[in-house]
Amino acid sequence: MSPARGSTYDCIVVGGGHNGLVCATYLARGGRSVLLLEAAEQLGGAAVTREFAPGFSVSACAHLLHLMPAALRRELDLARHGLTLAGDDVPSTALDTDGRHLTFGPRDPGGLRARAQADADSYAAWQAQLQRLAGALHPVLSTTPPRLGNASWRDRATLLGLGLGVRRLGRRDMRELLRIGAMCVHDLLEEHFDLPLLKGALALDAVLGSNLGPRSPGTVMSLLYRAAATRGAEVLQQPRGGLGALSAALAGAARAAGVEIRTGAAVARISVREDRAAGVVLATGEEIAAGTVVSNADPKTTFLKLLGSEHLDAGFVRRVAQLRARGVAAKVHLALERLPEFPGLGAAALRGRLLVAPSSDYIERAYNHSKYGEFSTAPMLEVTVPSMADAGLAPPGAHVMSVIVQYAPHTITGGWDAQRERFTAAVIDTLAAYAPGLRASIRASELLTPADIEQQFRISGGHWHHAELALDQFFMVRPVAGAAQYHAPVRGVFLCGAGCHPGGGVMGLAGRNAARQVLREAA
Amino acid sequence: MGSKQHDAIVVGAGHNGLVAACYLARAGLKVLVLERNAYVGGAAVSRSLYEGFTYSNCSYVCSLLRTEIIRGLELPRHGLQIIPYEGGCTMMRTGEHLAIYDNHDAMRRELARHSRHDAEAYDRYVRDMLRHCRFIKPLLLREPPDPTSFKPRDIRELLFLGRHFGKLGEARMYDTLRFFTMSCADMLDEYFESEIVKAHLAGSSIIGTALGPRSPGSAYVLLHHYMGSIDGAVGAWGFARGGMGAVTQALAASLTASGGTIRASAPVAQILVRHGRATGVVLDSGEEISAPVVVSNLDVRRTFLETVAPEHLPGEFLEQVRRFKIRGSSGKLNIALDGLPQFPAIPQGSPSTRGDMHITDTLEMVERAYDDWKEGRWSRAPYVDMLIPTQIDPTMTPDGKHYMSVFVQYCPYQLAEGEWTPARRQAFGDTVIDAIARHSPNFKDLILHAEIRTPRDIENEVGLTEGNIFQGELTFDQLLFNRPIPGYAQYRAPLKGMYMCGSSTHPGGGVMGAPGANAANAILRDLGRLQ
């Protein structure tokens, strides 16, 4: 393949989110001339660091790095491209209203033993099992989902490999996987633990970013998926400079691989000629030719807006239109004049994440409201104070608090404009129950509802995973049947975003899988 | 009687126990069925509700009973008569209603009253339901394979499953994958726009479950509604003449005709185990009856936690039995009426009252009813499924009187506020009666007697643990090879000579009879009696 000349490229990647950057890098390394187009001025999609109040910056959506597999990071050599960590292996703390907070990590039950002896034992067994199951599922994440009913040996081998991987777990674990795979996390936690605080904290990880509650079947699979990314050895990290720094490092890797990057270049549509990709047309009208177009945009945007129904079959379009992609995670950013004080909580814990999920039932109740277009005044929260480890994010002495809030329905009764203030107040009230002095120290705040995320980051429905990560939208049916192998029905058009297998979170595997698929198909 | 030799003892004369007994008896075994209550039938019985009133006290509709069983056990010859529903309806609080008609053109026009699009989408919906039914029907009367086993039979059955799935072709394979994992609400959204159409259809996805219409995995439960219709059997949904007891009476008659014996009022205290195998039972009275095969129709919790001494069972197995999910979620009211209640929303002369009548407004209302259950409350605005069988079978009540069966979803086994008391049970009943009275002005005046049953009452009378009508929740983790316990899904208990045949086993509850038939099959295979 010849390198880029004039405005002709082998591949155009639409969207410079983390998956787009990863995909572009692998394509370039595979010998393709690659142009990456990003509509915003800043690269990174939803993985960006933004100033939300004078002197205060924060990761706009996800605020911790924990899903990106080590192998991928090594391959991309992100450290060389400037990624440094402000916080590494930070703990999680389940906040308790009575001040008996529970700090623990995946490999360390922490204060659990003091609180509940039996739970501490169960926790060790739980983690061990999770790790074994996650190990078996890990290869699945890097696999292009096979097409069913297809005679291709590759697909058959994939299915066989998956079956063998599960069998290798041994009879006991295999049975357990087949039993719990589609269960709800609430029931599973009931089987293992007594302490509501622990169950709440573990349930939180199963539903974070999902439009599901702990009692929704399939949430165990979300938990297993999360664990599978890192083979059950999850480490929570905070990049120095926020998640935007990760995107910068990814961009560095991309450029080093030869990717040409243009920001402020919004793609209006993917052009199709003779039923195959011909390039893209920018919002400015500029046309850029390429035989392969890879979209980092969500499936609905890619198919319904960039490609258009005209080039797709009606049944396929109906499936895309019915794809569930209603985000329920909101983000609240607080600019604080001083370090918030959580009675009973040490400074070390403040460097990690603080969880407001006192019980699984608490989360379920918060979820209940979102089903009816309401929000709960007792929301589930994942809180970080990134300025603890990374002073550059706030003016001296001041701090930034970053809060993921669930559940905030994408479409709310009365409209978000009318509800914004009340929503932010509910979040602050909830936090104030644990940090009484918090309210007085707030200098500024920012709320990003799913509707805001949709609008600002161009994600249909404002869903972090681009498409709900539920059983009926997993693996071979993700995002929809007919597009689960990263390619669109139109030849030369591919998807590489979180809407594809294995989904979102700052994981990067969708991007790498897509790139491999592009290179394989052209080969 | 103690001296009589038996080849097999069936503990519990519910419909599955009787079905299993019938097949065993027909294969030449001497079968004894032991029933705790003074009457047979378990939850499919007709009892006396009030002077002169006969009623189906639990199960109230005949729809799922497998045609193979009706034919094989000659139930019509033994007295079973099923009269098909003529219609049905869902009533909304607004006074609007959606009627269900047997005639396709009438149904279409009824749906078109609410949405012309939905009238058409309904055809696609029914088509897809029938496609899915055709997919799972062959799986019902099969023993689920153990996916972790390398036994030839298991591998053969797994390959059968794989091929059966493979035959669907690519597009339908994806549809099937999605259908069995998605929520009822999401699935209905893919077809319909009208709230009442969705609310009406969603009803059948939640009956007896611990799920709401928005819970993933609730869509496939809708199939129960269509399972009867694929055999080309007329009257798939219908009233059994004489109440649901007619089903078990016919089974009992069939059993007796094949030489089987039933003893009522013979509660089993323990299943006897010697050297790792079941050898018989001992009754509450102390009487011992021995047989080389013991089959339990009780739910898996009651079977292994109450009728087998724990020392005979593997600890891990017992652990799994303890965590078997069997939460009750349904209540029932049986009401003796002085006359026929009026439902002003239903047009005069429409057949809509001669079938199941529902009260629901929207999917949201059903989901909120579920939210109440999660919180340990009975639903403030419950989903109600009413039936007045005496419009079609007047023999059940004195002249001019009627009997109404009212199925209520949701009602918890355990209340958050404390134990069930008579006062709380009455309050639950009043909630339901008020809900019905909103649609029927003369309803309350007609009530002669109302029997109110919470899951606790169902447990006490019928013996279903926690009052779960399916002997165990029908969620993925308790289906197919996971039902009731992974590794023990093939009707065989961890004790030689002991079997399970209740709805706790595959394919689960409803008056279907498949678990009983499958269990009998497993026993006969083990005895080398199956050709």
Added chain:
Amino acid sequence: MLTESEPHYRQPLRKTPFHERARALSQLDSFIPWSGYTTVDVFTSVEQEYFAIRNAASLYDLTPMVKYRVAGPDALRFLNRLMTRDMRKLTPGKVAYTVWCNDEGHLIDDGTVFCLAPHEYRVCTAEWQLDWFRASAIGFDVELREITEEVAALAVQGPTSCRLLRLAGVAGIERLKPFEHGGFELAADPAAARAAVPIMVSRTGFTGDLGYELWMQPQDAEAVWDALMEVGRTRAVRPIGSRALNIARIEAGFILPKADFVSAEHTLYLGTERSPLELGLAWLVDFHKGHFTGRRALLEEQRRGPRRLLVGLDVEGTKPAHNALLYTERSGRREAGSVTSATWSPTCKRNLALALVDASCSATGSEVWADIYLNRELVWERRMVRARVVERPFFAPTRRRATPPADY
């Protein structure tokens, strides 16, 4: 116009605006349901009615045809992506016969599309399509509305149909060419105290003969019927039922849903769907017009070659080969397909059938054997009868295309 007296749960089928007239003339009381309406199967005798189609003129109540209005700025783009034919060629005043498929390239239905104005079309089809059309409309600015009840339709078919319309005062009808439509007027008739009636007429039909289809407001239906029956009294005009029409449509080689194919939207079993290529409708599939639903699947099928094909058969003997299984040899060892529609053709005096056969026996001139069951006074006999694959249509008189039509 007819008002419905009974609610739908007592009387599920609707009555068309012609119902009262039809019932008065129906001697056999033989009605059948069609798309939610009750319509006449046979009025007097199938033979009488059939010969009216071929040798005089016939009236057939088409009202149950499901009709949709398709309008809006994207109407053309929508239709072009929906239909297998190139809809850009359809200009105002023109009608096109076309089919539409699902993603797998399986036939959903066939029908006619009328271009009324640049952004306004009417689609007429045998079965309801709103569900599929709505799915197909995602991403297009188009308005879809079913107008079945708003438009009464009457087919006037047969060699004297043009003459009949002219006698009824439909001026200029003789200039209407095949697959054209236009606005006309049934002239006022002071004798019958009738004002002029506006009608839309298309030169289309399901008989393969000279013929027209009249589209009117339901309240004008009886007046139009009366006028045509009146002027046709001396010209052997007859109302006809579906049975007679079915003979004519088989002679013309037209396919019928639920007879020759089952819509892919309705199939329950696997492998029972049919593609337009299999049904011999490849001429309706335009691979060069841009994308349409099913195109990729159909291209793939075209590349592979369809496995079976719908063909016309000339069967020996006189006994129609209804539902007959076909074999490659008389011995009946290897199946070759099955008959989908069969009739004795009173005009051609041939025993005709439409059949779906393996591609290997689909060439014109191929021979297959039909397994026919004969009922002779309740004694059943089985006959293996030779059948030859012949060109379709079986009967195609030149008069069907002549403009102006011959004046009978």
